[in-house]
Every structure is written in C-alpha cells, then in structure tokens.
Amino acid sequence: MSHFARVTALDGKVHWINLEHVRLLQELKPLPQQPVRTSIHIDSYWVERQIIVQERPEEIMARG
Numbered sequence: 001m002s003h004f005a006r007v008t009a010l011d012g013k014v015h016w017i018n019l020e021h022v023r024l025l026q027e028l029k030p031l032p033q034q035p036v037r038t039s040i041h042i043d044s045y046w047v048e049r050q051i052i053v054q055e056r057p058e059e060i061m062a063r064g
Helices: 057-063
Strands: 004-008 014-018 022-027 038-043 048-053
Touching: 004 048, 004 057, 014 038, 014 048, 022 057, 038 057
Parallel strands: none
Antiparallel strands: 004 014, 022 038, 038 048
C-alpha cells in the first residue's frame, strides 16, 4: 500500500507525494523570508524531480 504525504511548495502550491518514491529528504539552509525549507528528491520509473517545500523532513515522514 502506498503512503502519500501532502506538502506545500514555496509558491503555495499543494503537492501529494508518494513516500515510496522519495529518494532524499534534505533540510536546506534557512532564508530570512523562508525559515523552513526542505528539498524532496522524487525518483520513479516515470518521474525524476525535486520539490522545495515549507515542511520539515520529520513532519513529512510523520504524515505518511
């Protein structure tokens, strides 16, 4: 069974990510206007992309 997490990108768009396809969760250095930033690297047979979101890695994994 797949586990999905709802995350919010820095531009405010909401994404549903399949946690089984996440290859790397990396907390990035904070910026003055964005105190929390996490890079999510997604890799599956069809998609390879990176999303920068507002949640911490622990919060993302707890939702799944």
